[in-house]
Amino acid sequence: xHRTRDSRSRSKSKSISRRFCSRNVMxxxxxxxxxxxxxxxHFRLRRFNQIQLRRCGWIHNPPLVCAHxxxxxxxxxxxxxxxxxxxxxxxxxxxxDVSRSxxxxxxxxxxxxxxxxxxxxxxxxxxxxxxxxxxxxASHQSTEKINDESIATIQDALMLAASSVRQIILDVxxxxxxxxxxxxxxxxxxxxxxxxxxxxxxLHVDMASSSCRS
Ligand SMILES: *[C@@H]1O[C@H](CO)[C@@H](O)[C@H](O)[C@H]1NC(C)=O
Numbered sequence: 001x002h003r004t005r006d007s008r009s010r011s012k013s014k015s016i017s018r019r020f021c022s023r024n025v026m027x028x029x030x031x032x033x034x035x036x037x038x039x040x041x042h043f044r045l046r047r048f049n050q051i052q053l054r055r056c057g058w059i060h061n062p063p064l065v066c067a068h069x070x071x072x073x074x075x076x077x078x079x080x081x082x083x084x085x086x087x088x089x090x091x092x093x094x095x096x097d098v099s100r101s102x103x104x105x106x107x108x109x110x111x112x113x114x115x116x117x118x119x120x121x122x123x124x125x126x127x128x129x130x131x132x133x134x135x136x137x138a139s140h141q142s143t144e145k146i147n148d149e150s151i152a153t154i155q156d157a158l159m160l161a162a163s164s165v166r167q168i169i170l171d172v173x174x175x176x177x178x179x180x181x182x183x184x185x186x187x188x189x190x191x192x193x194x195x196x197x198x199x200x201x202x203l204h205v206d207m208a209s210s211s212c213r214s
Pocket of ligand 1: 120
């Protein structure tokens with residue numbers, strides 16, 4: 001008798017615990033079902049945003065508008081007038097072609113610009129001395145900045161552009177007779193002198209061969 005009452009009470013408590021257990025399972029299942037969709041959509045949305053960012057991320061960092069040799073629609077490229085016109089149009093960036101004279105002076109000049117200015121299709125910057133280039137430049141000089149087709153040294157060109165643009169690219173031309181010899185050192189020494197006073201500007205030096213038409 002004693003034993004039966006004991007076993008009955010045990011089975012009763014077992015059934016209570018089973019009911020309690022199944023209620024817990026149900027509650028947890030409901031919670032799980034309730035939080036599953038938000039979690040699912042959170043990750044879907046995150047994935048969508050990541051894909052969107054990969055595709056359109058450049059919008060937050062848009063490309064710079066770069067005037068190669070200044071604005072060549074109004075003057076010969078790489079002349080003072082071309083630089084002034086580009087700066088007046090508020091471009092983001094100016095690309096300056098750099099060529100070296102036979103006596104090692106760096107001018108903001110491309111062989112083809114020199115040829116157009118001199119009217120001689122076979123002349124090259126590297127075959128002319130800085131004196132000859134300055135004489136040629138003087139013949140195209142004007143007091144009006146819109147007509148001033150004089151040739152600038154890279155110091156002059158950097159000074160002119162530095163405070164008006166977000167980026168300056170020096171497109172260094174390797175040409176005869178000196179070719180690469182000491183060219184990078186020459187350019188970098190001028191850049192490092194300039195950078196002290198132009199520390200707010202970025203300079204990107206790009207060595208290109210003179211045969212590369214860019
Ligand atoms: C053109 O340039 C070349 C190379 O510098 C030179 O030899 C030639 O005499 C020049 N021609 C004229 C007409 O100046």
